Amino acid sequence: MTNSVLIVDDEPDIRELLEITLGRMSLTTSSVADLESARQLLSTQSFNLCLTDMRLPDGDGLELVEYIQKEHSQTPVVVITAHGTTETAIKALKSGAFDFVSKPIDLQKLRDLVTSALRLPQNNLSEEPAASGSSEHGAPTITGQSARVRELRELREQIAKVARSQA
Numbered sequence: 575m576t577n578s579v580l581i582v583d584d585e586p587d588i589r590e591l592l593e594i595t596l597g598r599m600s601l602t603t604s605s606v607a608d609l610e611s612a613r614q615l616l617s618t619q620s621f622n623l624c625l626t627d628m629r630l631p632d633g634d635g636l637e638l639v640e641y642i643q644k645e646h647s648q649t650p651v652v653v654i655t656a657h658g659t660t661e662t663a664i665k666a667l668k669s670g671a672f673d674f675v676s677k678p679i680d681l682q683k684l685r686d687l688v689t690s691a692l693r694l695p696q697n698n699l700s701e702e703p704a705a706s707g708s709s710e711h712g713a714p715t716i717t718g719q720s721a722r723v724r725e726l727r728e729l730r731e732q733i734a735k736v737a738r739s740q741a
């Protein structure tokens with residue numbers, strides 16, 4: 575099965591460059607120019623990866639990162655921007671982005687990044703499903719309502735989120 579990548583960028587030339595680059599990696603791509611179109615496409619299709627620009631006509635890429643984290647948490651997101659600062663990169667990673675890339679895009683770095691994102695466990699369709707009585711990550715499930723049990727669940731959620739990023 576071919577991996578599928580969603581590209582979200584309002585610049586047609588950048589979308590085309592990404593489509594060509596990813597196409598040469600034997601990846602299927604779908605491209606849109608704004609947040610609303612991305613949300614609509616995500617509601618009808620599943621993707622193994624999303625590449626999004628930071629500045630979009632109807633919002634910013636971090637809104638999309640947060641939406642994907644909430645609704646499609648197994649899809650890693652790479653934020654791409656021409657206005658990259660350390661503060662913006664940290665904000666993107668804290669929102670749940672897999673990584674952050676500045677424009678102009680170094681195509682070899684992008685290819686390496688895409689390859690890394692597609693190797694994440696949730697993108698490996700050949701993996702065995704989790705055994706009964708264990709979480710999706712293979713760890714035993716924790717049950718109960720005590721404060722300590724809730725803390726452990728929250729800690730596991732944080733670990734899972736960080737594990738999906740390059741942080």
